[in-house]
Amino acid sequence: MDSINIEGTPKTPEVSFDAKTGQIEIKGRSIPENSIEFYKPLVDWLDKYADIAQGVVNVVIQLEYFNTSSSKCILDVFKKLENMHNKNKTEVVINWYYEEDDEDMLEAGEDYQSILKIPFKMVEIAE
């Protein structure tokens, strides 16, 4: 299965989904006008990866900004990861990064944590 590597732009995040290591990263800004178009291939990839994933799937979400239409798509990504986590062979951990004074980003992570049944780690980045 191929991995996904997408460079970041002023409106879309850098994405790295590694099928070999199970390292999944979304970093930067996610504020596109059409977020469904950007996230659909990522959600489809996770659907396929769920069949072969084994061991630990380490997820890094390190966003500076995201718009509300991305917030729905990010939840779709998390729901695929939640399904993966509930399969016997896989353990998924979501690492939600936020800058130390960015209470809104911490709160956004906690909102997702309260909706999902999957391990979340809140990771503070010192400025």
Added chain:
Amino acid sequence: MKADIHSLYEKSKKGDLVATHEGDINSDLITKYLSGVESSLSEAGELTKITRKVYNILVEALQNLFHHLEIPPKEYLDSVNLPETCRYAFCTLIREGKGAYKVTCGNFVSNKYIQFLRDRIEQLNYLSSVELKELYKRILNNDEFSSKGGGGLGFIEMARMSGQKLGYDFLKYDDCYSFFVLEIRIG
């Protein structure tokens, strides 16, 4: 009497103007506007925390215009020499004091949507911050996207980030259209 849109725009610019746009709204314009605001606030030495709030609110305000505005009536576009495909709107950012800002957006809406928008904003203005958070989470998790790609969360996010009541007005243009003005304060 028709809404005097030029006066509304001029009024929205009064004060310490940080950024402004009047005319067509498209994706490139939004990117440039946001980048300009980020540079201006950085050069002014604004706190990162405030800059983030301003940026987040502007993303939602501008993308709300992008997804939902009505193309203005031809009569208006002709009167200001704009092409009939112009998705006219304006968006201004004013610094009102230390760490305090005001975003004003204006766009045409069909009169048939006024009641819906008014009810929606009034509902948000009535809710506490805890209730806004709960509403946000409920809509976030409802698996629905609007037909225009929005998530139905933009106004809630603006209200949450602002922490203050959303200001608004509808000024009648003709029997079909009104001009909608939205004011969001930060700090």
